[in-house]
Amino acid sequence: MSNPAKKPNAIIFGGLNTCSRALAALLVPLDGERLVSVLAKPKVEYKQVNLTVAAAVASSFDPPEGHDTYDYVFDFTGEIRHDRTEMIQINTTFNVARLIGLEAAKRKIKSYVRVQQPFYDTSNASKATHTEKEDVKPMDTLGIWWHETLRMLAAIEDLNLVILRIGFAYGPYTNHGIVASGITVASVYGYLKKPMKSVWSPGKNANNTVHIDDVAGASLACAEWIASYGRAAANSVAGEEIIFHNDKKKVKEVKGMPAHDQKLVAPLFNLLMDDNVEDINEHHVGGWTEMILASKPPIPNTPLSAYMDKFALSKHVVAFNNAKVKEVVGYKLKHPEFNHETIKEVVDKWKEEGTWPILD
Ligand SMILES: *[C@@H]1O[C@H](CO)[C@@H](O)[C@H](O)[C@H]1NC(C)=O
Ligand SMILES: *[C@@H]1O[C@H](CO)[C@@H](O)[C@H](O)[C@H]1NC(C)=O
Numbered sequence: 001m002s003n004p005a006k007k008p009n010a011i012i013f014g015g016l017n018t019c020s021r022a023l024a025a026l027l028v029p030l031d032g033e034r035l036v037s038v039l040a041k042p043k044v045e046y047k048q049v050n051l052t053v054a055a056a057v058a059s060s061f062d063p064p065e066g067h068d069t070y071d072y073v074f075d076f077t078g079e080i081r082h083d084r085t086e087m088i089q090i091n092t093t094f095n096v097a098r099l100i101g102l103e104a105a106k107r108k109i110k111s112y113v114r115v116q117q118p119f120y121d122t123s124n125a126s127k128a129t130h131t132e133k134e135d136v137k138p139m140d141t142l143g144i145w146w147h148e149t150l151r152m153l154a155a156i157e158d159l160n161l162v163i164l165r166i167g168f169a170y171g172p173y174t175n176h177g178i179v180a181s182g183i184t185v186a187s188v189y190g191y192l193k194k195p196m197k198s199v200w201s202p203g204k205n206a207n208n209t210v211h212i213d214d215v216a217g218a219s220l221a222c223a224e225w226i227a228s229y230g231r232a233a234a235n236s237v238a239g240e241e242i243i244f245h246n247d248k249k250k251v252k253e254v255k256g257m258p259a260h261d262q263k264l265v266a267p268l269f270n271l272l273m274d275d276n277v278e279d280i281n282e283h284h285v286g287g288w289t290e291m292i293l294a295s296k297p298p299i300p301n302t303p304l305s306a307y308m309d310k311f312a313l314s315k316h317v318v319a320f321n322n323a324k325v326k327e328v329v330g331y332k333l334k335h336p337e338f339n340h341e342t343i344k345e346v347v348d349k350w351k352e353e354g355t356w357p358i359l360d
Contacts, residue, residue, distance in 0.1 A: 009072070012074045023219055026216045052099075057096075057100055061103055071111070075097060075115065077097060089141055094149045095255075101153045113222050114153055118320075119140065150163055150266065151264045152257060154266035157231070161226075166270075167271070169209070170342075172346055172349035209338045210271055210272050217334055218269070218325060235266065239268075241264065242268070269325035271325055
């Protein structure tokens with residue numbers, strides 16, 4: 001940012017239950033100096049478009065009249081449900097990112113930050129944590145297509161791509177994912193005054209987590225970082241090979257999928273908490289136990305569910321090392337620990353929006 005008066009404009013792709021809300025709040029804080037100049041009126045434009053349609057993606061990049069073109073693109077898209085067919089996974093994860101990535105490259109966007117969910121299994125390796133250099137295996141069909149999406153984006157040469165590979169995200173308004181179910185289920189055990197039982201138990205296996213404020217903060221730090229380098233220089237400083245983990249037959253079937261033997265490199269950073277996850281257990285939720293008993297007002301509808309699907313019930317080991325993002329990008333975690341206080345913040349926001357039982 002050579003001209004300090006000119007602040008970058010940004011587009012965030014991804015629903016409100018992703019990290020988009022936290023990033024928007026960071027870019028356009030309610031008070032204090034704005035990090036990114038936004039539309040004067042309204043400051044933030046919210047749009048719903050069908051991102052599987054190329055023309056809709058292209059028009060999202062058109063700035064409102066009288067405003068400069070966008071500088072940064074944050075891609076938080078992708079299907080997160082494991083029960084979707086492979087066809088849907090391809091359409092809503094791979095194809096959506098492909099359309100956004102191609103358009104961003106065409107418009108010479110300065111930064112394209114792709115958030116990669118932790119759909120990997122690191123349990124078969126002997127090491128405790130895994131750096132960006134190590135080959136880790138994507139988990140399930142969902143993980144395979146999220147990973148393939150990285151190869152496809154890496155193959156777009158002119159794309160100023162940075163990949164941020166995160167731990168299990170949690171935070172205010174994040175009502176999905178295994179951390180949210182973990183907190184909810186744990187509270188039920190707490191209410192029943194029984195020790196938490198589960199096929200897998202957080203804390204026993206390494207399960208990296210990350211607060212959504214840190215996903216937002218690191219996304220912005222990475223955007224600024226690559227904007228100053230450009231892709232080629234960023235590749236030479238922080239490029240990692242994205243190794244093929246798909247079925248070779250798919251290359252012919254799926255439009256835009258790079259050949260299996262194409263060597264693809266992109267800047268990649270792990271992002272997760274410094275500490276291993278503490279147990280999500282009755283100790284943390286003890287204080288909330290009573291709330292479930294007699295909520296006032298009652299909670300007829302809540303997106304929070306104590307139901308754990310097959311994915312949530314299966315054992316996960318996700319253990320990455322986060323030294324690189326600290327060293328190369330200089331990012332410092334705002335919430336380095338997953339503890340009582342951070343869980344309380346999440347639950348307090350759920351209470352505010354009326355999705356969590358409240359006691360007097
Ligand atoms: C989005 O567009 C695709 C392709 O045209 C279509 O199949 C799908 O139904 C649309 N989705 C929504 C939610 O409108
Ligand atoms: C996926 O996309 C293809 C090609 O655009 C389309 O023919 C197909 O109906 C889509 N399938 C689903 C399940 O969305």
